[in-house]
Amino acid sequence: MLLYFITCVSFFLFLKPLLLLKPLPSWTNEVRLISLLFHKDFCLKSFCKLFRKTLVSRMSLVKKTLVSKVENVEEEVDSLQQNLSVLDLPELVLECILEKLPPSSLCQMAGVCHSLRERCVSDHLWERHMKQKWGRVIGSVAYREWKWHVATKKNIGSLRHGKPRSLIKFMSLYWPFSWMRMKVDAAYSNSANKQNSYLPPDSFMTWYLALETGNFSFPAQVYNRENGHVGFMLSCYDAELSYDPRTDTFQARYPPHGRRAAAVEHGIPWERLRAPPVDTPPHDLHITECLHDLHAGDHIEIQWRRNKDFPYGWWYGIVGHLESCDGNENYCRCHNSDTVVLEFNQYTSDSRWRRTTINRKDHREEGNEADGFYGGVRKIKNEKEISIWKGLWPSEVLD
Numbered sequence: 001m002l003l004y005f006i007t008c009v010s011f012f013l014f015l016k017p018l019l020l021l022k023p024l025p026s027w028t029n030e031v032r033l034i035s036l037l038f039h040k041d042f043c044l045k046s047f048c049k050l051f052r053k054t055l056v057s058r059m060s061l062v063k064k065t066l067v068s069k070v071e072n073v074e075e076e077v078d079s080l081q082q083n084l085s086v087l088d089l090p091e092l093v094l095e096c097i098l099e100k101l102p103p104s105s106l107c108q109m110a111g112v113c114h115s116l117r118e119r120c121v122s123d124h125l126w127e128r129h130m131k132q133k134w135g136r137v138i139g140s141v142a143y144r145e146w147k148w149h150v151a152t153k154k155n156i157g158s159l160r161h162g163k164p165r166s167l168i169k170f171m172s173l174y175w176p177f178s179w180m181r182m183k184v185d186a187a188y189s190n191s192a193n194k195q196n197s198y199l200p201p202d203s204f205m206t207w208y209l210a211l212e213t214g215n216f217s218f219p220a221q222v223y224n225r226e227n228g229h230v231g232f233m234l235s236c237y238d239a240e241l242s243y244d245p246r247t248d249t250f251q252a253r254y255p256p257h258g259r260r261a262a263a264v265e266h267g268i269p270w271e272r273l274r275a276p277p278v279d280t281p282p283h284d285l286h287i288t289e290c291l292h293d294l295h296a297g298d299h300i301e302i303q304w305r306r307n308k309d310f311p312y313g314w315w316y317g318i319v320g321h322l323e324s325c326d327g328n329e330n331y332c333r334c335h336n337s338d339t340v341v342l343e344f345n346q347y348t349s350d351s352r353w354r355r356t357t358i359n360r361k362d363h364r365e366e367g368n369e370a371d372g373f374y375g376g377v378r379k380i381k382n383e384k385e386i387s388i389w390k391g392l393w394p395s396e397v398l399d
Contacts, residue, residue: 086116087113087115087116094119099125099128103126103129106126107120121199121205123204123205125205126203126204126205126207129208130204130207130208134211136274136275137218137274137275138211139275139276139277141276141279142219142220145219146202146218147202150202150206211243212243214242214243214244214245217240218242219238219240220239220273220274220276221237221239221274221275222237222239222252222254222268222272222273223235223236223273223388224272225252225254226263226265227265230394233346234315234316234346234393235304235313235314235316236274236301236316237311237313238276238311238313240252240253241273249266250273251265251266251268255282255311257309257310258306258307258309258310274388277314277378282312282313283311285312285365286303286376286377287376288363288377288378291363291377294319294335294340294379295334296320296321296325296327296332296334296335296341297318297319298319298380299317299380299385299386300316300317300342300378301315301316301317301377301378301380302314302315302342302374302377303375303376304373304374304375306372307369307372308373316389317342317343317344317345318343319341319342319343320341320342321334322339322341338359338360338361339357339360340357340359340360341355341356341357342356342357343355344356346398347398348397348399351398352371353371353398356371356374358377363377
């Protein structure tokens, strides 16, 4: 109302001079300016209000359009996902995924379909798992034992339909995880006559599962045998090992020593096991090739047995100095002598087991029935091996 009043007054004031042709007072110019300002403000507010309405309307339309497009895309993605499978992934991507799966997941994937089974049982996947978990305790001797085992038990590990000892049945009975309880006949009934549908008995997967279930015993060596028996401290003996998946430990069966019956030890942790560092059988003399390379302070292992009816064990020691040498590294010439001093510092200084000597040029088995027999020597160059021996050091000096 104020706007209309001012407009009318200004119009009247503006019209009156025209009629009377008389000059207007000075304050009429101010009223005229006020009317123009109000009119300008009114136009600006009207324009802003109109702009806001138009903008809101356009934004609402754009939003509805975008929502509609997003819904259409989501429907298309859902439809696409329903039609896609893991086999539609690029070969390299699928291979990378399978390489990241643990053994349990690979076994699960192998039961999905024929195509995934062929991928999940491949040797290159399971060889990596073999090295990661079993590489420290499995050596060439154990591999030969497995080959011999497969050759004599050809039906173990076969996945052919109708075989009484198929690997899946074998796993479903002994594998300690519930996911291995598969329906064997349903999984493999369609692939009975196909050559590439069964797992070869000498595959890495078969070997891994045989080890993991404890159904294959393998040769390895045990540190400080018979649960740290004082008579075997800082030694390593050959044994037949089998794995217990319930306790994640091993059982060791040691061969008989002379008239002594075979000993069995349970609950052996992984830390006390190793693969044999050499292929020499426990009753054979190891051919030493490092005698001319031995210097004072070198770490060694030497074969020792109580008598000739016993197998050898490997005992940890250090190359010492001759009695004529004061031990000064700058003047030591012990490596030029034909006599090599071996020290076993876990024993007291006056123990008969503390020191022994061997001939550098013509070393064979040396010893007697009283002190035992010393056999071949191997020099330890690996710092990890040395640290393992030091970690097994007895808490007290032995007599």
